[in-house]
Amino acid sequence: MSQLEAKQRIYQVLGKIPAGHVCTYGQVAELAGLARAARLVGTTLKNLPKDSNLPWHRVINAQGRISLPPDSPSHQRQLERLQKEGVAVVGGRISLAQFQWQP
DNA sequence: TTCGTGACGTGCA
DNA sequence: GTGCACGCCACGA
Numbered sequence: 001m002s003q004l005e006a007k008q009r010i011y012q013v014l015g016k017i018p019a020g021h022v023c024t025y026g027q028v029a030e031l032a033g034l035a036r037a038a039r040l041v042g043t044t045l046k047n048l049p050k051d052s053n054l055p056w057h058r059v060i061n062a063q064g065r066i067s068l069p070p071d072s073p074s075h076q077r078q079l080e081r082l083q084k085e086g087v088a089v090v091g092g093r094i095s096l097a098q099f100q101w102q103p
Numbered sequence: 104t105t106c107g108t109g110a111c112g113t114g115c116a
Numbered sequence: 117g118t119g120c121a122c123g124c125c126a127c128g129a
Binding site: 024025026029036037038039040041042043044045046056059060061062063066067068069072074075078 | 108109110111112113
Binding site for chain 1: 118123124125126127
């Protein structure tokens, strides 16, 4: 598959994540057919257009943490949106066992 | 074309 | 439970 298709797939997977749930980078990568390319997912999200309405904030790392720097504006937006959707963020951590989306 | 880098994952101390 | 080292893949200089 082409890299372009890969991105399209990533976007598609993002759109499938229901509100109130989260997904790890690795999981998104795998669902997009890019197993072991979790880093690429992060890079792709970074390059995501600002006016995009994709729920990128529902993607976190396998540790249940937000990968962005705590002092980053994006980090705060992600945190706020997650809590608004009902995802409990305790001590900067999210319980994957409880909130991870399972297709 | 090669090298360094990054919103990651897994294994181990 | 936390931190570090190494492995992975795609991208830009």
